[in-house]
Amino acid sequence: MRNSQEARIVTILDLTDENQRALHALIHRLHTGRWKRYRAIAMRQRMTEIQELAVTVSRRRGERSAFVVLRWTSAPLGFSWDVYTSQAKAVSAFKSMAATQPAMQNDH
16 A cells, blocks of 8 residues: 555656756755755646646745745756645646646657
């Protein structure tokens, strides 16, 4: 039986491709380590974009966490985000993104 907190594969990146390897490094850097910025709640791949529902990690006392929807791309390398005042609004926005873009075709 799977633990609900267990990580699972949500996207496939070709690490032999320089752009996708750089994207992997960027996502990893912003989600791990002492100064991580985001904690992932959900992530999926839609065509050439990776979409993520996340919460920001507070670094300072009194700083509030925010819910964000991130869109990651490897060409050009980067990401954009939208900030939401509640988890419910962020989840709704994340779900609506799925309805507007087709899923990645999986050849496996």
